[in-house]
Amino acid sequence: MTPLLEMRDVRGGYGDADILQDVSLNVAAGEIVAIVGPNGAGKSTAMKAIFGLLNIRGGSITIEGRDITGLKPNQIVQAGVCYVPQVDNIFREMTVHENLEMGAFLRSGDLSSAFERVYGLFPDLRERRRTLAGNLSGGQRQMVAMGRALMLDPKVLLLDEPTAGLSPRYMEQIFQICRDVRDAGVALLLVEQHAKQALAFCNRGYVLASGSNRHEGTGAELLADREVAEMFLGG
């Protein structure tokens, strides 16, 4: 079976220097896949590579077997991949509802079922639909960001540190939403700073360090791996 999303030996960076050195990973339908690793490991960069925001000098990225290497972001959105960046991931001066609308920019016609789906996942947002997104709390902003990316009903959702800076209660809520999203048929690839919690709840994980693959396996395998534990999980 071909994986939904596959990065194979991707090499590239922002300028001339290669930040990613032959990174490979894949996501299958119905999976939550986590990328963990130390700061500066290239986790965000790997996501940007998928989304066409990097100069790629080797390897390939495919979605359902179709090569999307080097396509423009709007073409990648159309191919069924949506992305929530680590920072600046909402339109602050637009309302919650307008943020979601922008997420569905490429779709024309009736959006009411898409709005219903997203408001169903994030009931908090329905109450605050007329609020400017910039006036929300951190956790609510993260929900807006995820909601925006879910408006197009993507095949794969890329989340870069969805729980950064959130309280444990919110973190648990975001993880639960991730499971709901997966159960609704969207595969997830997420970068997580909270490695332990992420590995405990994901299906599979990758450990990245200095721009290359270090370990991979199911969440449980990685948690049990001594080397991984010493490197990233604080023993």
Add this chain to the structure above:
Amino acid sequence: MDFLEFVNFYIVPGLVLGSIYALGAVGITLVFAILRYAHLAHGDMATLGAFVAFAAVTLAGVPLYAALPIAMVATALVAVGIDRLFYDYLRERPRIVTVMASLGVALMVRSVVQVIWGVDAETYTRGIVRPENWWGIRLKDREIATVLTMIGLVLCLQLFLMKTKWGKAMRAMSDNPNLALLSGVDNAKVVFVTWMIVGGLCAAAGFFLGLNTELKSMMGWQMLLPMFAAAILGGVGRIEGAVIGGLVVGVVEEVSVMFLPSEYKAATAFAILLVMLIVRPTGLLRGKVL
């Protein structure tokens, strides 16, 4: 001097001039917000619009106010053309390159106006217009038309930005350009729509300046500074701010004549700009920090 006289001699002309500045400042603030550079050809594009309307009136015999939409469409197309010819190539370069290029465009547009229409002052209509008396306040029809058209155009623009798909895309691009691109917004289309609107507004500013004063090839260039002062006073990226800023600069310029020799009128806008940049660079309505 009594209150009515003060209104008639200073406030009314100030609001009329301010409405003209507002039309220009709204365009400047849109360019700042979406394209993120200072557009120095703004004034000369207004001059061009004014003279296109002049040609429509004098050569084609178009009724005066019907010349306004003609000039707006023509100038909008010129603005799009200028963007394609010059600014588009510089999009990836540092912004200052585009700012300097827009200065060159300003000189080019002005030269074209001078070659076609000469350097003498012209007017749309001949003869003296008597103001009508509204409970002691004297208003000319063209003054009323200036203020009402400005309000009408700005309301239309606001409706467009709040309600339509491409209006929202423009706001998104101004708010968070990267995320707008990630959402699939086509930057080239947003730039096109922006220049259509900005060009149209430029032409309206030039038309009303020509209508209330006279048409000269330097008319637009001379209002560049007050238009920028108005945009920054209102807060960069804020449409309502640009309108308020325009009205304030217009009124302050007119009122300044009470205290200062009228040659210093232009310096008032400069003073406002300077004070704002020092005291509150985000403007009255908290615009973007540049």
